[in-house]
Each structure stands twice: as structure tokens, then as C-alpha cells.
Amino acid sequence: MPSSYRRRILLWPCLAVAALLLAPGVTLLALAQNADTSPKTDTSPKTDTAPKADTAPKADTAADLEAASSLKEEVFVVIRAGRVLTMAGPELEDVEIVVVDGRVRLVGKDLSYPPHAEVIDARHEVVMPGLIHPHSRWQLPGYAREGLHADRSTAKEVFLDELDFEPFLAAGFTSVCFYPDGTGVPGVGAVYRVAGPADRRELGTGYLRVVMASPGRDKRVLRDAISKARQEIEKVEKARKQWEEEQAKAQQEAKKDAPAEGSQTPPGGGDGQKPPAEKKETPTVKTDAPPAGEKKDDAAATADKPKEFVPPPIDPTVLAFVEWIRDKKGTPILYELNSAADLLHLDDVLRQGKELPGDSLLLSSSYYGDWFRVVETLGQRHATIIISPGIGTLPDTDVRYHLPAELVLAGCRISLTPRNDSPAALDQHRLQVAELVRAGLPRDEALKAMTLRPAELLRIESRVGSIEKGKDADLVFLDGDPLAPQTKVKRVMTLGQMVWESKQ
Amino acid sequence: MSGEYRPCNWPTAVCLAMILLLAIQELTLGQTQPPRPSRRRDRSAQTPPAESPAPVAKDVEADRKEDRYLAITGATVHTITGPTLEAPTTVLCKNGKVLAIGHNLVIPDQSQKLDATGFHVYPGLVAIQSEGIVGNEPPEDHTDPFQLSMTLALAGGITTAVTGNTAAKLTFGTLEDHVLKRNLFYALNYSRQSAAERQKLRATLDRVQQYLRDLDTYDSAKSQDPSAKEPDKSWIKGEFDVALKLLRHEMTAVATAHTADQLRDLAELAQSYDFQLVVRGAHEGWIVAPELARAGVRAAVTPRTRADRDEEVNRPNGSSIENARILYERGVPLAIVPLSAQVSLGGIAGRDLMHLPMEAAFAVRGGLPQDAAVRAITIDAARILGVEHRVGSIEEGKDADFVITDGDLLHYMTLVRWTIVNGRVAYDKQEEKLLDHIRPDGRRDAPPPADYWPRSLGEPVSGTTGAPAVPR
Numbered sequence: 001m002p003s004s005y006r007r008r009i010l011l012w013p014c015l016a017v018a019a020l021l022l023a024p025g026v027t028l029l030a031l032a033q034n035a036d037t038s039p040k041t042d043t044s045p046k047t048d049t050a051p052k053a054d055t056a057p058k059a060d061t062a063a064d065l066e067a068a069s070s071l072k073e074e075v076f077v078v079i080r081a082g083r084v085l086t087m088a089g090p091e092l093e094d095v096e097i098v099v100v101d102g103r104v105r106l107v108g109k110d111l112s113y114p115p116h117a118e119v120i121d122a123r124h125e126v127v128m129p130g131l132i133h134p135h136s137r138w139q140l141p142g143y144a145r146e147g148l149h150a151d152r153s154t155a156k157e158v159f160l161d162e163l164d165f166e167p168f169l170a171a172g173f174t175s176v177c178f179y180p181d182g183t184g185v186p187g188v189g190a191v192y193r194v195a196g197p198a199d200r201r202e203l204g205t206g207y208l209r210v211v212m213a214s215p216g217r218d219k220r221v222l223r224d225a226i227s228k229a230r231q232e233i234e235k236v237e238k239a240r241k242q243w244e245e246e247q248a249k250a251q252q253e254a255k256k257d258a259p260a261e262g263s264q265t266p267p268g269g270g271d272g273q274k275p276p277a278e279k280k281e282t283p284t285v286k287t288d289a290p291p292a293g294e295k296k297d298d299a300a301a302t303a304d305k306p307k308e309f310v311p312p313p314i315d316p317t318v319l320a321f322v323e324w325i326r327d328k329k330g331t332p333i334l335y336e337l338n339s340a341a342d343l344l345h346l347d348d349v350l351r352q353g354k355e356l357p358g359d360s361l362l363l364s365s366s367y368y369g370d371w372f373r374v375v376e377t378l379g380q381r382h383a384t385i386i387i388s389p390g391i392g393t394l395p396d397t398d399v400r401y402h403l404p405a406e407l408v409l410a411g412c413r414i415s416l417t418p419r420n421d422s423p424a425a426l427d428q429h430r431l432q433v434a435e436l437v438r439a440g441l442p443r444d445e446a447l448k449a450m451t452l453r454p455a456e457l458l459r460i461e462s463r464v465g466s467i468e469k470g471k472d473a474d475l476v477f478l479d480g481d482p483l484a485p486q487t488k489v490k491r492v493m494t495l496g497q498m499v500w501e502s503k504q
Numbered sequence: 505m506s507g508e509y510r511p512c513n514w515p516t517a518v519c520l521a522m523i524l525l526l527a528i529q530e531l532t533l534g535q536t537q538p539p540r541p542s543r544r545r546d547r548s549a550q551t552p553p554a555e556s557p558a559p560v561a562k563d564v565e566a567d568r569k570e571d572r573y574l575a576i577t578g579a580t581v582h583t584i585t586g587p588t589l590e591a592p593t594t595v596l597c598k599n600g601k602v603l604a605i606g607h608n609l610v611i612p613d614q615s616q617k618l619d620a621t622g623f624h625v626y627p628g629l630v631a632i633q634s635e636g637i638v639g640n641e642p643p644e645d646h647t648d649p650f651q652l653s654m655t656l657a658l659a660g661g662i663t664t665a666v667t668g669n670t671a672a673k674l675t676f677g678t679l680e681d682h683v684l685k686r687n688l689f690y691a692l693n694y695s696r697q698s699a700a701e702r703q704k705l706r707a708t709l710d711r712v713q714q715y716l717r718d719l720d721t722y723d724s725a726k727s728q729d730p731s732a733k734e735p736d737k738s739w740i741k742g743e744f745d746v747a748l749k750l751l752r753h754e755m756t757a758v759a760t761a762h763t764a765d766q767l768r769d770l771a772e773l774a775q776s777y778d779f780q781l782v783v784r785g786a787h788e789g790w791i792v793a794p795e796l797a798r799a800g801v802r803a804a805v806t807p808r809t810r811a812d813r814d815e816e817v818n819r820p821n822g823s824s825i826e827n828a829r830i831l832y833e834r835g836v837p838l839a840i841v842p843l844s845a846q847v848s849l850g851g852i853a854g855r856d857l858m859h860l861p862m863e864a865a866f867a868v869r870g871g872l873p874q875d876a877a878v879r880a881i882t883i884d885a886a887r888i889l890g891v892e893h894r895v896g897s898i899e900e901g902k903d904a905d906f907v908i909t910d911g912d913l914l915h916y917m918t919l920v921r922w923t924i925v926n927g928r929v930a931y932d933k934q935e936e937k938l939l940d941h942i943r944p945d946g947r948r949d950a951p952p953p954a955d956y957w958p959r960s961l962g963e964p965v966s967g968t969t970g971a972p973a974v975p976r
Contacts, residue, residue: 216639216646341648344679348644373650373677 074100076117077473077496085128085482087452087466097127099473102200102495107467120498122477125490128447129466130174130474131429134206134386134454135362135417137181139163145182148225150208151316152187154180160201165194167423169500172430172482172489174474177206177458184221185210188320188331191458193474195492195499206458208320208331213338213364215345222346226353229321236311243309325355332459334386336362340373360457362386363403368393371403379410384457388419389432391439404449405441414445415454434483447482572599573615574904574927579625581605582913584883585897595625597904600681600926604900618908618929623921626878626913627897628663628905629860630885632804633784633845637857641668644682649675653847658923658931659938660847660858661907664886664895671889673905674923676930685891689758689782690746694773695766709777712747715740750779756890760784762811764791764821767801775799782888784841786831787811787823793834802837802888807867809843828880829871839885840864840877865914878913910943919943 077099084092086107098106098113140157158178168176176194180187189206212218314322323330333356335346343361350358359381363371369392378385385407392401407414416433418425429450437446455465464474473496480487492500578592583605594609595602611617631637637657639646648654654674657665663674664684671684693701718735725732740748749755757774761767762785774781775798783789786803788811789796796803805828813822824830832838842863848856864877872880886896894903904927911918919939923931934940 219645339648340650344649344677345645348679370650 075102075496076100076113077120078111078113078117079120079122079127079475081122081127082124083126084467085126085447086468087129087448088468094123097467097473097475099496102473102497104467104469104471104473106469122491125477125479126481126487127467127475127477128482129451129464130476130492130494131172131450132415132454132458132465133168133173133176133417133426134415134457135179136176136421137178138165138168138176138421140178140181143181145180145184145186147184148221148228148317149180149182149187150185150225150318150320152180153190153205154178154187155190155202155205158190158192160192160198166500167426168194169492170489170502171423171426172476172478172492173426174476174492174494175203175455175458175460175464177454179206179209183211183213184218185225189458191460193494196494196497200495203460203463204458205331207334207360209334209336211336212342212346212349213336215342219345219349222349223352225318225321226325226349226356228315229318229325229353232314232318232322233326236314239312240309321353321356324357325353328355332360332457333357334360334362334457336364338364338369340370343374343377359383360385372401372406375403375406375410378407378412382411382413383407384413384415384453386415386417386454386457389416389429389436390419391436400439402436402439402441404436404446405439408441408445413453413456414449415457416446416449417454430482430487431485434485437483443483570614571612572927573597573603573612574618574924574929575609575611575615576618576620576625576906576908576924577611578619578621579623579908581625581898582627582878583898584627584879585899592621593625595898595904595906597924597927600904600928602898602900602902602904605898616929618922620908620922622910624909624911624913625898626661626907626909627882628895628907628923628925629661629881630664630839630889630891630896631657631662631841631845631857631860631881632666632839632885632888633841634662634665634667634857635846637662637665637674637847638667638672638682641670642683642686643667643670643672644679647672647679647682649677649679649682653849655931655936655938656847656849656858658925659920659933659936660860661909661913661920661923662857662860663905663907663923663925663930664889664891665857666889671891673903673925674930675925675928678928681926684894685889687755688889690750690755692757692759692770692781694759694770696769706773708743708747709751712740712744712751713777715748716751751777753780756780756782756888758782758784762787764788764819767792768795771795771799771801774801785809787827788821789836790824790827790830791820793830793836796831797835802839803831804839804841804888805831805867806841806843807863807870807872825866825870827870828867828877832872832876837884837887838872838876838880839888840867840880861913861918862916865916868914874914 079097079099081095081097082093084095084097084107086092092107095107095109096111096113097104098111098117139162140154143157145152157180165173165176168174173194175191177189177191179189186209188208191203191206193201193203195201210218210222212222320331320333324333335358337343337346346358350356361378361383363369363385368390372394387404387407389404392403393399394401404414404416416429416436418429419432433441433446433450437443452461452465455461455463462470463472465471467475473493475493476482476489477491477493478487479490488502488504490502491498574597576595576597579595580591581589581593581595583589589605589607593605593607594611596604596609596611596615634657636653638654639648654676658674658676664671665674666672666688669688670686671688672682673684675682692705694705695701715735715737722732722734746755750757757779759770759781761770761783767783767786767789770781770783771792772795780800780802782802782804783796784804786796786805787809789803789805807825807828809823809827811823828838828840840860840863842857842860844856846856847858860881864881867880868874868877883892883896886892886894895905896902898906904924906922906924907913907920908922908924909918910921919933919942920931921933922929934944
């Protein structure tokens with residue numbers, strides 16, 4: 001359970017009482033809705049130093065009003081499903097999914113819902129979360145970059161209106177992550193819903209792509225990125241020290257000017273030690289190479305006696321690495337490897353950047369290669385892995401090597417991506433996965449590898465990837481088991497609305 | 505899913521869970537803190553409490569880092585630079601270096617043990633010319649340590665190979681301690697085809713030689729005459745810098761030369777300027793062996809080379825099977841290289857790098873003593889690369905690079921059983937599924953296997969009939 005949930009839940013009792021007073025009719029279903037608005041009120045007592053008693057009642061009434069007004073506008077959709085693969089628990093038979101305003105509110109039997117709810121009859125269908133494509137360049141023009149571009153976003157290349165997602169929908173995909181093309185560090189990805197209202201299609205940036213497919217070429221780029229990031233951090237530290245010295249000096253001078261004060265303040269004391277606020281806009285400190293505009297302000301700034309330290313700007317091309325090294329967290333990094341040796345080369349580079357994560361990997365040429373050499377290593381670090389479905393034959397042998405199953409057995413989490421960006425590959429994706437299951441991959445893991453696991457990898461698991469309370473109703477309706485070859489996708493829903501229906 | 509129906513129960517459930525979690529955390533924290541390594545407590549008791557804790561922490565860290573031991577037992581050990589130790593001799597390695605060699609050694613419990621009873625331990629072979637075994641320069645960025653050609657080279661007993669101007673170890677499965685030495689050689693261009701090139705090289709060497717003389721004069725003069733001027737060295741850049749390194753013996757020159765004329769020219773140059781030189785090829789070295797020896801030239805020869813005698817030339821010429829012997833007897837240090845510096849996957853087996861010991865055996869056929877032939881692919885080859893302090897012989901403190909064979913290294917029936925690089929088993933014949941079907945127990949008199957191709961992984965290796973074993 002995510003921690004944000006826990007926080008919300010603690011506020012439930014008081015909100016529930018308020019809601020009960022105001023709307024006795026459908027309170028049960030409205031509870032979660034209230035919970036959704038609660039984080040806004042939740043943050044105020046934490047950040048404010050003002051007494052709690054003062055703000056809490058205000059927030060409550062505001063939430064009540066909001067809840068009361070939103071109740072009438074809520075759009076209820078009820079899906080009566082023959083079978084539901086939630087990906088969060090066991091498979092359910094003959095259940096109802098209640099969707100409110102595009103989000104799943106309840107899953108269960110004999111649920112109560114208001115009479116105006118739209119009921120979708122899927123009693124002969126299987127409902128599962130929409131598939132997620134974790135690595136695509138669908139219909140995007142080739143725009144390969146070389147070198148270090150951690151600041152580039154694939155979102156700038158994607159014009160959703162120009163892309164035809166019909167094959168995605170027909171194959172049951174509801175989300176896709178576009179990756180930046182190129183080698184080295186070509187940039188961050190962009191995650192979208194493949195259909196739905198235009199303003200709610202963006203889902204995030206996915207991951208920063210780092211290619212380690214040809215170590216002779218790519219190691220240098222990653223090494224440079226790490227050393228550059230360290231230089232940037234050093235630069236900020238240096239500027240901070242300089243600023244602190246200047247502050248101390250200014251204080252001393254102020255005291256000298258002040259009459260009848262002989263004592264000296266210790267250097268670096270006083271406000272110099274305070275933690276600096278990092279996001280102030282006024283330029284107040286000399287940087288190593290300040291822009292032309294800043295120099296003019298310098299005289300004025302020193303005259304004004306700056307109160308806060310403003311760090312010099314960090315090179316955006318390495319910002320992602322700076323965040324990882326400085327804060328130990330940041331944009332997830334996906335390393336793309338071509339052979340088992342690349343993992344050793346990656347580890348060789350990461351020895352200089354231990355703060356960086358090293359466990360999200362894409363194994364290209366995945367089912368054919370020497371990955372068996374490093375399966376154990378990958379399992380030990382519980383790696384998160386994107387691979388194409390397929391079973392390889394070892395060179396010079398007839399042994400069929402089931403890499404996905406071996407990875408899962410070793411302790412990895414796998415996401416399965418269609419073999420390429422052709423409509424046929426999308427269409428056959430479920431079949432390919434079925435082949436893996438037949439050869440020994442646990443069925444449960446295989447289904448998750450198309451839904452929940454890619455959602456986790458792309459850090460969108462709080463919104464999509466499984467059928468759970470609070471998640472977006474991005475669902476696929478099939479006329480049978482998703483892994484059976486006969487099965488067809490009948491309907492696709494995003495945010496509680498049908499966006500695609502089979503014409504057959 | 506029952507929780508989904510009655511969300512009112514959630515708050516209490518979560519509160520309970522959190523209390524439970526906190527309690528568990530407290531319990532586990534309380535448990536994990538006391539049993540710190542007892543060694544540390546003892547040490548802090550001995551040291552005065554005022555001392556800063558930093559060195560203690562460092563010590564603990566060093567102690568925690570586990571030592572890697574490997575013990576090879578029961579073997580006959582050919583140390584090359586020392587005596588051959590009869591079986592059962594033990595070689596004990598620690599963290600990739602040889603720790604001890606001898607009988608009845610105490611073997612640490614945690615050490616990896618290799619029972620090599622009946623096998624022979626030689627130092628890993630050094631291939632001073634190779635292609636495609638390790639990656640391009642810099643090898644630590646290019647090598648694929650899972651490559652088949654690396655495995656095959658290891659199966660040929662090689663543990664040190666060369667790429668470009670860098671020597672690297674065949675560290676199968678790891679990139680640790682991969683590079684051995686960079687900037688091995690300076691390639692000399694001194695052929696009769698280009699008189700200008702020759703003149704230029706000599707002029708460069710002359711100028712640097714004069715500088716060194718001036719420097720000597722200055723060194724002896726400055727004690728008596730404080731006003732003595734140090735010779736100008738601002739011009740020593742580029743080619744002059746290389747020449748200076750050559751003349752100071754900080755670098756070794758290398759040149760490819762086959763005929764007696766070419767070899768004589770190079771020998772004369774090396775002798776007159778006094779620098780270290782390695783000649784590659786040296787087909788007609790047997791003709792000019794005394795000159796080469798006098799100039800201190802070292803040679804990398806291929807005993808199997810054949811260059812027919814030119815009948816129109818009225819002097820000795822052409823290749824000789826006795827080339828290696830004559831060079832050796834005249835005192836020219838030798839390294840032996842095969843005809844092809846690659847591991848061949850395409851069918852010239854027997855002439856490629858996998859058969860380096862066979863190439864050395866050819867030299868024996870031409871009269872080279874057996875031990876000199878082995879030295880020419882181990883310690884003498886290492887000397888030519890300038891890495892003899894690390895590899896090439898089995899000595900305490902040197903790298904734990906061995907080839908463990910089921911017989912005499914130069915015997916044509918001998919197969920490599922294990923190859924050890926940096927104290928790790930880099931090749932194991934019975935694990936690698938390449939040659940495991942041939943004499944699996946290492947016995948020479950075993951009947952030949954029912955070998956056929958293609959053979960499938962997992963099939964029985966004994967050659968007996970039966971259904972192929974189903975892998976996994």
C-alpha cells in the first residue's frame with residue numbers, strides 16, 4: 001500500500017462524519033471521493049506553523065461543500081463482468097466493477113449504486129487492465145541523438161493527433177511509453193494513454209534512457225555524465241562557501257561600522273549556517289561564469305545584503321544525474337543492454353556513480369543472446385527488466401533457453417514488450433506471451449508482465465496497471481482468456497468511457 | 505476483497521497495522537544493534553577511548569572484505585623460473601596472487617579447492633600477438649568477457665593476450681584486473697624503401713643522443729661550476745619525446761623484419777643508439793643471429809614459417825626449421841607466436857592461437873630445447889611485453905594465472921583441463937561443453953570418443969548410445 005494512501009485514510013473518520021450528515025443517500029460510495037479531496041486539506045497543518053485548531057475546521061467545511069456539490073455530478077459506470085483479472089488479487093467471477101468519474105471505486109458482488117448509473121453488460125466477457133507498452137517508437141520519425149541529452153524529452157516529438165493508435169486498441173493496449181531514439185543518454189521518455197480525453201492522456205515521463213549497447217561508445221558518455229554531475233555539485237558547493245564567506249565578511253563590516261562593538265563574530269557563523277532556500281529567483285551571488293544580466297545586479301545585490309543563497313544554475317543535460325547523486329533519488333533510469341558483457345561494463349561505470357540506480361534494464365536481442373551468463377546476477381539484485389517475449393536457442397546447441405522464466409525464477413520483475421513497432425507485433429503480443437506460459441513462465445507473472453509490471457517500471461502504478469480502488473478505469477474487454485489464441489479484444493475503456501469497440 | 509465492501513473498517517485496521525509495524529521496527533532495531541562484530545569491541549577496549557573512531561571503522565571494513573583463496577592440490581608444478589615440483593604439490597593463491605607453493609601447505613577453510621592430482625600446472629601462456637581475443641583499445645571498454653573466442657583461447661592455455669598496444673588478461677566473466685600494461689611498444693619505421701624516413705629517424709635519435717650527452721656533462725659540471733647551464737629541453741616533444749624514452753630504456757621499439765638485410769640494419773641501429781628492440785617475424789634470423797644477439801635484439805618467431813630459398817641470391821637465405829634453435833643458442837631472447845594471431849572459428853585449426861604450445865613444439869623439432877620452448881611462450885614472452893613481474897612463471901607474489909593440463913604442455917595429445925586467471929577458474933573443460941567429450945577423465949589411454957557434429961548440449965559425453973539427456 002502506498003504511503004499516500006495511509007495518510008489519506010487517517011483523515012477518513014472526520015470526513016466520513018461530515019459526509020454522513022450532508023448526504024445520507026449514497027454515502028457509502030461517496031467515501032472514496034472524499035478521500036480523494038483530502039490531501040489538499042492534509043498538507044496545510046504539516047507545512048503551516050499556525051495552530052491546528054484554527055485551520056482544521058475551515059478545511060473540513062470546504063471539503064464538505066466540495067463533496068456535496070460533486071455528488072450530483074458524479075458519473076457512475078457499473079461493469080457487470082463475467083470474469084475480472086485484477087492483477088492485484090485472485091481472478092474474480094461474476095462481479096461488478098463500479099467506476100466513478102473514470103476511476104475504479106469498488107470491485108465486488110451485489111454492490112449498491114445509484115439508479116442513474118450506466119450499466120455495461122460484460123457478463124460474457126473477461127475484463128482486465130489495459131496492456132501497457134513500455135518501449136515504443138510507434139509512428140515517430142527517426143530522430144537519433146548521440147551523447148549526453150538527459151534534458152531532452154520525447155514528449156516534444158509526440159503529436160498525439162497525428163498518431164493512429166487503432167492497432168494498439170485492437171490489441172488491447174491502453175498506455176504506451178515512447179522512448180527517445182539514439183545512443184548514449186538520449187533523454188527521457190513520455191507516457192500516454194492511447195485514447196481518451198485529450199487533457200488526461202499524459203501519464204508521465206517514464207524513464208531516462210541510457211544506452212549501454214556498445215560499451216566502447218556508450219561507456220564514455222555515461223562516465224562523462226557522472227563526472228560532469230559531480231562537477232556541477234562541486235560548483236554549487238563552492239558557490240555556497242563563497243557566499244557564506246561573503247556573508248561573514250559583510251557582517252563583520254557591519255559590526256565595525258556600528259559604534260562601540262569590538263567583538264568579532266566567528267567566520268561562517270550566523271545565518272551562513274542556515275540551510276539555504278534553493279528556489280529563490282533573485283540572483284544574489286557571484287557564480288563562476290554568471291550570465292551578462294547577473295553581473296549588473298551584483299552591485300545592487302551586495303548593497304541589499306542578500307538573505308538567501310541562490311545556487312548557480314545546474315547544466316540541464318546532467319540534472320537527472322545530479323539529482324541521483326545529490327538526493328539519492330530522481331527520474332528512473334533504464335539501461336539498455338545488448339549482451340551479457342554490457343552488464344559488466346555498466347557495473348564498471350557505475351562503480352564511479354554508486355548513487356545511481358542500476359537495476360532497471362532493457363535487454364535488447366533478449367531471447368537470443370548470452371543472457372544466461374548473468375541471470376543469477378540480475379536475480380540477486382532483483383532487477384526490473386524489459387524484454388521481448390521469446391525463447392532462444394543457445395548458439396551451437398539445440399537447447400531452448402527460456403529467458404523470461406529464468407529471470408522470474410532468479411528473482412527479477414519482468415515487463416514484456418512487443419517485439420517491434422509493427423501492428424502485427426502488437427496483435428501477436430498476447431500469443432507470444434502465451435507461448436512463454438506454455439513453456440513454463442508462471443501465468444500470473446506473464447499477465448502482470450503486460451500490465452502491472454510496466455506500470456511500476458514507468459512509475460504510473462498508482463493510476464493504471466491493475467483493477468483496484470482509486471485507479472483509472474483503463475480496461476480491456478475480451479471474449480475469453482487473454483492468453484488463448486482464439487480470444488479477441490471486444491471493447492477498450494479508458495477513464496470509464498468506451499473508446500474502442502470491435503467491429504466484428 | 506471483503507475489505508472493499510466495508511471501507512469504514514480501514515482506519516482502525518491501518519492504525520492497528522501501523523502500531524504493529526512500529527512495534528516490530530523497535531524490536532528489530534533493538535535486536536540488530538548489539539551484535540556488532542565482536543572484534544571491534546575488543547579493539548576499542550584496547551585503544552584509548554579518546555582516539556578518533558575513523559581508523560577503527562576502516563580496519564573493520566578491511567577485515568570484512570572477504571579474501572578470495574584458491575588451492576590447487578596434488579599437481580606437478582612447473583614453475584619455469586625455478587625447479588619443477590613433483591606431485592603432490594599445492595599452489596595456494598590469495599586474491600588473485602600466488603601466496604605459497606609447496607607440500608603440506610595449510611589451506612584456509614574458505615578457499616576454493618581444485619584437486620589436480622595427476623595434472624600439470626604451468627604458468628598461463630602469454631600470446632604477444634593476438635587479435636579478437638580481447639576487445640579493441642581500451643580493452644576495459646570493449647572486451648566481451650563472455651565471448652566464445654576468449655573461451656577458446658583459454659582452452660588453448662592462454663591467459664595474457666595483446667590488443668593494439670595494450671596487454672590484457674583473459675578474465676572470463678569479469679572485467680576486474682583486466683588490463684595488464686598499456687603502451688607496450690613504439691613501432692619503428694626503418695625500412696630500405698624510404699631513405700628519407702631512415703634519415704629522419706637517425707637525425708632524431710642523433711639529436712636526442714646529443715642532448716643526453718649534454719645532460720651528462722651538465723650533471724658532472726654543476727657540482728663544481730654553479731653557473732653551468734642546463735641544456736634546453738623545450739624541443740623534446742612528440743617524436744623527440746618518444747626517442748628520449750627509447751634511449752632511456754623507458755620504452756621498447758618494435759619492428760617487423762624478415763630478411764637478413766632488414767634484420768642486420770635494425771640490429772645495427774639498435775646497437776649504435778643502444779635501445780631495446782623486438783623484431784617480429786625474423787625468418788632469416790638464423791643467418792644474422794650473432795649480430796642480433798650482440799645488439800640485444802629480442803625476436804618473436806613463428807617456427808612453422810616457410811619462406812623458400814631464393815636460388816638466384818648468392819648467400820644463405822630463406823626460412824629454417826632451426827631458426828629458433830640457432831637464435832636461442834646465440835643468446836637471442838625468444839617469444840613464439842603462431843601463424844595466425846586469432847582464434848579461428850573457420851577451420852584452420854592447428855595454426856591459430858589455440859595451438860600456441862604446438863607452435864612451440866615445432867621449435868623443439870628444429871632443435872630448440874624443450875624448456876626453452878616452454879619459456880618462449882611463458883616467461884620470455886612476458887619479458888618481451890615487459891610484464892614479467894606479473895605473469896610468465898609461478899612464483900610467490902606473482903599473478904595466479906595457470907594452465908592446468910593433463911600432460912606435458914608440448915605433447916600433441918595434451919588438453920587443457922582448467923585455466924586460471926587472477927585466481928579464478930576462467931575455463932573448465934568439463935563445464936564448457938566444447939571439448940568435454942574428449943577424454944573426460946583426463947586419461948590418455950581412454951578409447952576415442954564417438955565424436956560427431958553437431959553435438960547437442962546436454963547429451964551424454966561418454967560416447968555411448970542412448971537418448972539425449974533432456975536439459976533442465
